[in-house]
Amino acid sequence: MTEAITRADRVLGSLVGGAVGDALGYQVEFESWARIQDEYGPGGITELRYNRISDDTQMTLFTVEGLLLAQPGAEVEAVREAYLRWLQTQREPMPPMASQGLAAQPWLYARRAPGNACISGLAHGARPGVNPNSKGCGTVMRSAPFGLRYGPERAFELAERCSALTHGHPTAGSSAGAFAMMVAHLANGETPQRAVSATMLHLRKDLDRSETVDALQQAYELAGNVPPAPNTCAPLGQGWVAEEALAIAVYCLLGTDDVRAGLIASVNHSGDSDSTGAILGNLYGAAYGHGALPPEWARQVEGREVIVALADLLGPVDETDAVAPQSMS
Structure with missing residues (x-):
């Protein structure tokens, strides 16, 4: 009899899995598929030669911190403040005196190609309406942390609202919300197919979310016809924009339950390889738990001890009730 996957293992798996996919893809971010093949062979990058995570995992961890410190009903403001702390890590060479929480972690001060809109949106105060296009x-x-902390509906709402702190386009919000909703369904034990289908039904309630729905529909259809492999995600785009990155990850999630093969497929393309790998790693971990991750990758990924500590704190709360502040010491 197969042992049930605990929720704690899904939370840990999602956070570590995201870091693993991020690190795997960061090795080839900005490189074309042709260049990747020239450098690594016809199968592309298949090993974690360097354990460095990018801004993707950095910001994910600050999302966790914001949610852990949030007063009931003030989650968006708490996440905003957490992102502003992350912004300071991108401006300073090392933690200032008396820094606390994640801001006291020297390894998070590495500048790993942070997104322009994230930086500019935060620099302009991280208020809704910034960077409208x-x-x-x-x-x-x-x-992902919204889906690990809250139920599907609440996770969607908070992720969509926090998206607007840096990216004002509706599709950025609906894609972030859809991702958080999928993670929530998976963390609750739903199958990938059910998680994606339920999220697509939710998206179809609002015409402003049509770009995200269309991208996910393409991913669903491609997964049913083309098994994920290096560069098979090309018809879905390159992942630089929100709905394309989500679609590439969902294609690999639906196309194979072989976590190693799926992660390799998700990063071997001409595009934003670390983001597509990170998103898929979050989804795989929530779906199959920490034990499903390639063990040698999960053991060595940068910041593992901090990630594990945050996962231990990130228990679920009621979908409508926020959690009281917890200690980050």
Whole structure:
């Protein structure tokens, strides 16, 4: 009899899995598929040669911190303040004196190609309405914690609202919300197919979310016809914008339950490889737990001890009731 996957293992798996996919893809971010093949062979990058995570995991961890410190009903403001703390890590060489929480972690001060809209949106105060035409994937890659903390409806709402702190385009918000909703369904034990289908039904209630629905529909159809492999995601785009990055990850999630093969497929393409890998890693971990991740990758990924500590704190709360502040010490 197969042992049931605990929720704690799904939360840990999602956070570590996101970091693993991020690190795997960060090795080839900005490189074309042709260049990746020239450098690594016809199968592309298949090993974690360097364990460095990018801004994707950095911002995900600050999302966690914001939610853990949030007063009931003030989650968006708490996440905003957490993102502003992350912004300071991108401006300073090391933690200032008396820094606390994640801001006291020197390894998080590495500048790993942060997204322009994330930086500019935060620099302008991180208020809704900033960067109105931006729909980069920076909103999606940081939003898994909403789904690990809250039920599907609440996770969607908070991720969509927090998306607007840096990216004002509706598709950036709907894609972030859809991702968080999928993570919530998976963390609750739903199958990938059910999680994606339920999210697509939710998206179809609002015409402003049509770009996200259309991208996910393409991913669903491609997964049923083309098994994920290096560069098979090309028809879905390159992942620089929110709905494309989500679609690439969902295609791989639906196309294979082989976590290693899926992660490899998700990063081997001409595009935003670290973000597509991170998003898929979050989804795989929530679906199959920490034990399903390639063990040698999960053990060595940068910041593992901090990620594990945050996962231990990130228990679920009621969908309508926020959690009281918890200690980050």
